[in-house]
Amino acid sequence: MARNEQEQSAGAGGWLPEAGPIVCCITGDAALRDECARAAAVAGAVFEGVPSVGEDPQLWTRADLVLLGADISEVPPQRRGPTILVGAASQRHLLWDRAAALGIDHVAELPDAAGWLVDYMGRRGSEGPSGVVVGVVGGCGGAGASTTAVLLAGAAAHGGARVLLVDGDRLAGGLEAVLGEQPLEGLRWPDLASAHGAINPEQLAASLPRAAGAGVLSWPAGPRPAVRVPGAAISGVVEAARAAFDLVVVDIGRGREGIEDFGWASDRILVVVPGTLGGALSAAQLVHELPPVPLGVVLRGGTGEGVDAEQLAGLIGCPLVARIPHLRRAAAAAEWGRLMELARSGPLRRLAAAVCEALPERAPAASAGDGPALALGARLAGRGRRVAR
Incomplete structure (x- = not known):
């Protein structure tokens, strides 16, 4: 549907918002344009579809979001907004190659990733810039995903x-235990179990504990049963967190509950694995259970003789984002509640740099200045990318 047709529909009492984000789809594949148009309509976005960049060059810079078909091999360099490469599952290898060549942030296989695409476009139309949610999951037991999540946030x-x-991870015993010798003061998940409807982002941020400059939302560290929080409350909290923070790092855990509650809310997921063949094989099975969002591998520790990090990532089916050497002090620091102190180490700074991109400008917070937020961006795209399924 062309933009002017949508505006006429809105003026005639149609349900589409008049001020929705402008989504431009550039592809010579008419069926793919129709697929993208349906997703944009559900998201309440203004849709414009053209067969090539030359058809309307201004759209490339004017659109809030560009959906680029896999048939487009050349694009102008001047674009600051997000771009998503779209195509069919049968074009998977072409999508990978094209994303790497063009440095595109996200890849979506349609129709399987239509739900993710609708959610992404919907967030583009929300008031104010939206933070990035990065999930962290262990590719196998004992991979160190919780440690990685803490240090990444720090x-x-x-x-x-x-x-x-x-x-x-509700059943992991409370992540706050590794963040301080004394209990942190502020809200925890049980305090938010009865939350419903929209949650005020500023009030949420002000009510949460803090550790080493980061907000923390944890399950209590103690022997009492951790009663599950309703999905609606979790969704409300995550959306409020998007508005209040540049970056939300979620220690998802390997259980289905965590994946269902937080995996689908993540913009991208880091899969943490040790440098072993067994760990990679376990992670390769896990990724089939993860939602259709961009995935990347973080390799912890060294690799065995004859084992290559890139090959392990290839076996898992995700690009290698970063490597973290074995941190000898990590176990003792976690035991004493001082894990965040290791976040300043060189390997962690390099991990942050490997997954870091600038966010849209937003007003400075009262307690912190503007800064970069972690995202899997052009660095990841340059190495190839696991696409949204």
């Missing part, structure tokens, strides 16, 4: 970003 906070660390 590294981003040290860099000036407004960060929230979320404990998404």
